Amino acid sequence: MSNTATATTAIPEPSAATCGAVDKSGEIRLSPEQLDALGAELDAIRQRVIDDRGEADVNYIRRVIKAQRGLEVAGRGLLFVGFLPPAWLAGTTALSISKILDNMEIGHNVMHGQFDWTNDPKLSSKGFEWDTACPADQWRHSHNYLHHTHTNIVGKDRDIGYGVLRMSEDQDWRPYYLGNPLYAALLATFFQYGVALHDVETERIAAGETTLKEKRDVLNGIWHKVRRQTLKDYVLFPALSGPGFLFTLAGNATANLTRNLWAFTIIFCGHFPDGTQEFSEEETADETRGEWYFRQVLGSANLEGGKLFHILAGNLSHQIEHHLFPDLPANRYAAISIEVREICERYGIPYNSGPLAKQFGSVVRKICRLALPDRGSRKLGRLAAAH
Amino acid sequence: MTATATEPPKPRRMGQRILGSGLLDLLAGPPGVDGYLEQIRPAWGVQDRRAEVIAADRRTPDAVTLALRANLAWEGFESGQFVQVAVEIDGSRRTRSYSLASAAGPGRTLELTVKAHPEGLVSNFLVENARPGMVLGLGPAEGDFRIPLERPERLLLISAGSGITPVMSMLRTLCAEDHNGSITFLHYAPDPGRAIYRDELEQIAAVHPNVRLVRSYTRAPGAGEADGHFSRSQLAEIDPGYAAAETFACGPPALLDALREAWGAEDLELRLHLESFVSSTLAPASGVPEGSIHFANSGVRIENSGAVLLEQAESAGLSPASGCRMGICHTCCCRKTAGTVRNLSTGQLSSNDAEEIQICISAPVGDVVVDL
Numbered sequence: 027m028s029n030t031a032t033a034t035t036a037i038p039e040p041s042a043a044t045c046g047a048v049d050k051s052g053e054i055r056l057s058p059e060q061l062d063a064l065g066a067e068l069d070a071i072r073q074r075v076i077d078d079r080g081e082a083d084v085n086y087i088r089r090v091i092k093a094q095r096g097l098e099v100a101g102r103g104l105l106f107v108g109f110l111p112p113a114w115l116a117g118t119t120a121l122s123i124s125k126i127l128d129n130m131e132i133g134h135n136v137m138h139g140q141f142d143w144t145n146d147p148k149l150s151s152k153g154f155e156w157d158t159a160c161p162a163d164q165w166r167h168s169h170n171y172l173h174h175t176h177t178n179i180v181g182k183d184r185d186i187g188y189g190v191l192r193m194s195e196d197q198d199w200r201p202y203y204l205g206n207p208l209y210a211a212l213l214a215t216f217f218q219y220g221v222a223l224h225d226v227e228t229e230r231i232a233a234g235e236t237t238l239k240e241k242r243d244v245l246n247g248i249w250h251k252v253r254r255q256t257l258k259d260y261v262l263f264p265a266l267s268g269p270g271f272l273f274t275l276a277g278n279a280t281a282n283l284t285r286n287l288w289a290f291t292i293i294f295c296g297h298f299p300d301g302t303q304e305f306s307e308e309e310t311a312d313e314t315r316g317e318w319y320f321r322q323v324l325g326s327a328n329l330e331g332g333k334l335f336h337i338l339a340g341n342l343s344h345q346i347e348h349h350l351f352p353d354l355p356a357n358r359y360a361a362i363s364i365e366v367r368e369i370c371e372r373y374g375i376p377y378n379s380g381p382l383a384k385q386f387g388s389v390v391r392k393i394c395r396l397a398l399p400d401r402g403s404r405k406l407g408r409l410a411a412a413h
Numbered sequence: 414m415t416a417t418a419t420e421p422p423k424p425r426r427m428g429q430r431i432l433g434s435g436l437l438d439l440l441a442g443p444p445g446v447d448g449y450l451e452q453i454r455p456a457w458g459v460q461d462r463r464a465e466v467i468a469a470d471r472r473t474p475d476a477v478t479l480a481l482r483a484n485l486a487w488e489g490f491e492s493g494q495f496v497q498v499a500v501e502i503d504g505s506r507r508t509r510s511y512s513l514a515s516a517a518g519p520g521r522t523l524e525l526t527v528k529a530h531p532e533g534l535v536s537n538f539l540v541e542n543a544r545p546g547m548v549l550g551l552g553p554a555e556g557d558f559r560i561p562l563e564r565p566e567r568l569l570l571i572s573a574g575s576g577i578t579p580v581m582s583m584l585r586t587l588c589a590e591d592h593n594g595s596i597t598f599l600h601y602a603p604d605p606g607r608a609i610y611r612d613e614l615e616q617i618a619a620v621h622p623n624v625r626l627v628r629s630y631t632r633a634p635g636a637g638e639a640d641g642h643f644s645r646s647q648l649a650e651i652d653p654g655y656a657a658a659e660t661f662a663c664g665p666p667a668l669l670d671a672l673r674e675a676w677g678a679e680d681l682e683l684r685l686h687l688e689s690f691v692s693s694t695l696a697p698a699s700g701v702p703e704g705s706i707h708f709a710n711s712g713v714r715i716e717n718s719g720a721v722l723l724e725q726a727e728s729a730g731l732s733p734a735s736g737c738r739m740g741i742c743h744t745c746c747c748r749k750t751a752g753t754v755r756n757l758s759t760g761q762l763s764s765n766d767a768e769e770i771q772i773c774i775s776a777p778v779g780d781v782v783v784d785l
Contacts, residue, residue, distance in 0.1 A: 073759060084504035095444065095452050128443075139743030142769050145499075145506035147461075148448075150769065151743050155443035171736030171744045258439055352741060
C-alpha cells in the first residue's frame with residue numbers, strides 16, 4: 027500500500043474484527059471493545075499533534091492574521107473612495123473577506139483554545155474578541171462547552187435549529203415550523219445577530235423555562251457589543267467618509283451580509299447534510315471516550331475543496347476532524363483527515379463528505395422537508411451511506 | 414549634598430494620545446490599535462509593552478548583555494527594579510524576570526544581562542540566540558528593591574554574579590545624577606574573566622572619585638581588591654563605616670543569609686535591603702501528593718491532595734468556571750503562575766513557567782500557585 031498522502035491512497039478494506047455492524051434500523055453499531063480501540067487510535071493522533079505543535083503553527087495563524095488586518099485596512103481605505111464603482115467593489119470584497127477570516131479561521135479557532143499553548147495573550151482563547159455582534163465570552167460558553175460537549179444531542183445541543191428552526195425529525199412538528207424556509211432565510215441574512223442572541227435562549231423563554239429577567243447580564247453584554255459594532259460600521263466610518271457616507275454605509279452593510287450568508291452556509295453544512303445523525307440523551311449518558319469520538323464523527327459532515335476554500339471556511343470544512351479535536355490547530359485538520367478517513371473505513375464508520383453545492387443542497391432540502399409534518403417511520407434515511 | 418531624583422516622566426506626547434484614543438480604538442475594532450501597529454513593525458504598540466533588541470553583547474562566555482528599545486507603552490522604571498521578559502521559543506512564549514541594569518530615566522533604552530543557568534531554558538536560549546531585531550514582551554517595572562527618591566548620603570552596593578544587574582542600575586543612576594555622597598561597590602565573582610560589567614565599573618570608578626570599587630574573585634585570590642567570600646571581618650576591613658550606609662545587596666541565598674546575620678548582629682536590619690534571585694525548584698520525584706496549593710486571587714491555601722485542580726478548588730469552597738470537565742472546551746482555563754502540574758490527559762509534566770492550564774485535567778505536583 028502506498029504511503030503518499032493523496033486522495034488516491036489505497037484504503038484498506040474493512041476487516042471483520044474492527045468493522046461495526048449495521049442494525050435493523052440502519053444505524054451503525056460498534057462493540058465496547060471496538061469503541062475502546064477507536065478511542066485509543068484517535069487519542070494517539072491527538073497526542074502526536076500536541077507533541078509536534080510549534081513555530082510552524084503559530085507562524086501560520088500569524089500569517090492569516092496579517093492578511094486579515096491588511097484586507098481590513100484596504101477595505102476601509104477603498105470605501106473612502108467608494109463613489110468610484112471599482113473601489114466600492116474592491117473595498118467591499120476586501121472587507122467581506124476580512125470579516126470572514128476574523129470570524130472563522132482566526133476567531134473561531136483561537137477561541138477554541140487551539141493556540142493557548144503559545145502563551146501569547148493575543149492568541150489566548152479567554153481574551154480574544156471578534157468582529158461580530160456576538161460577545162466572545164457568551165459564544166465561548168454556548169459553543170465550546172455546550173455545542174461541542176453535547177454535539178447533536180436533541181434537547182441539549184441548541185445548535186440544532188438555533189431555537190427557531192426545525193432541523194431534526196426528533197424535534198416534534200408544530201404548525202409554526204411551516205415557516206422553516208423563511209426563518210432559515212432570515213437567520214442567514216441576519217446571522218450575526220442570530221448568533222449574538224443564542225445565549226438569550228429565546229425558545230426557552232417562550233416555553234416558560236426561563237425569563238428575560240434572568241438573562242439580564244447576557245442581554246447587557248450583547249447590547250454593549252452590538253453598540254460598539256454598530257457605531258463602528260454604521261456611524262463612524264460613514265461619518266468619516268464625508269459626502270460619500272452612503273457608499274461606505276452600503277459597503278459595510280454588504281460586507282456584514284456577505285459574512286452572514288457565508289458563515290451560515292458553511293456552519294449549516296457542518297451538521298445537517300443528509301446522513302448526519304442526531305442522538306438522544308438516554309443513549310449518550312455516561313459516554314466513554316470512544317463513544318464520544320464515535321458520536322462526533324456520526325454527527326458531523328465535511329466539505330471538499332481547495333486550500334483557499336478551507337481557509338475561508340475557517341477549516342470548518344473539516345468539521346469531522348474539528349469535532350474530534352476541537353482544540354488542535356485547525357491548520358492540521360487537512361493532514362489529520364487522511365488518517366481519520368482511513369480509520370473510519372476500517373471500522374465501517376460512515377465518513378460524510380462532499381462538495382459545497384451538494385452538501386448545502388441537501389441542507390436546503392432538509393429545511394423544506396422538515397417544514398411539513400413527518401410521514402412514515404422517523405428512523406428511515408437517518409443512516410449515512412458511505413460515499 | 415544629596416542630589417535630587419530625576420524629573421517625573423513627561424506627559425504623553427500628542428502622537429501617543431491620538432493612538433491611545435477611544436475613537437481610534439473603536440474604529441480599529443476588537444484587535445485594537447496595537448493589532449495594526451504590530452503588523453507594521455513587531456515591536457510597535459501603545460498598550461502592549463514590547464521591546465526590540467538593538468544590541469547583544471557577549472563579553473563573558475556564559476552571559477549576554479542586551480540593549481533594548483522599549484515601545485511607547487513603556488512607562489519607565491526606578492533603579493533596582495525588574496521586569497518580566499517574554500521570549501518565544503518554538504512557538505511558545507516563556508516568561509522570566511530580569512533586573513534592569515541601565516540607569517533609570519525617562520528614556521526608552523533599557524539594558525539587561527542574562528546569565529545562562531545550567532538547566533535554564535530561557536537563559537540558554539537568549540545567551541545563544543539573542544540578536545538585534547528580536548522582539549521581546551515586557552511587563553511593567555516591578556519590585557520594591559530600589560533607592561529612595563531622597564537619595565541616601567552614603568551607599569554600600571553589594572552583589573555576586575548576575576546579582577550585579579540591579580545595583581549596576583543604581584550606580585549608573587546615581588552617577589548620572591552627579592551624586593556626591595560616597596558609594597562603595599562590592600562585587601563577588603569567580604574570576605575576572607567571568608565578571609560581568611568589569612570594564613564599565615572601572616571606567617565609572619575612574620571618572621567618579623566618590624565611587625570606590627571593591628572586587629573579590631573567589632577563585633582567583635589576589636586578583637581583586639579583596640579576597641574570598643563575604644565575612645564580617647572582610648566587611649569591617651572594606652568599609653568600616655558601613656553601619657552609616659544604606660546597603661543594597663543582590664545575589665544567591667547564601668550571600669544574603671550571611672548579610673542578614675551580619676547586619677542583624679548589630680541591629681542594623683533597617684539599613685539592609687535585599688533582592689533575591691532564586692532559581693525555580695524542580696518537581697518532586699515521588700508519586701505521593703505533596704506540597705500546597707495557593708489560590709492567589711482568593712488568598713486560599715490548601716494541602717495538595719493530588720486530585721485535579723478543579724476538584725481541589727471546589728473542595729476549598731471556590732467556584733471556578735468549568736464546562737465539559739474533560740479537557741476539550743477550555744472553559745476552565747486559567748493561569749498557573751508558579752509550580753508544576755501533570756496533565757492527566759497526556760500524562761505529561763508541565764514546565765515551571767507562568768502558563769495557561771486547563772484545571773479540569775491538571776493535577777499539582779508539589780507547590781503550585783494559581784490565579785483563582
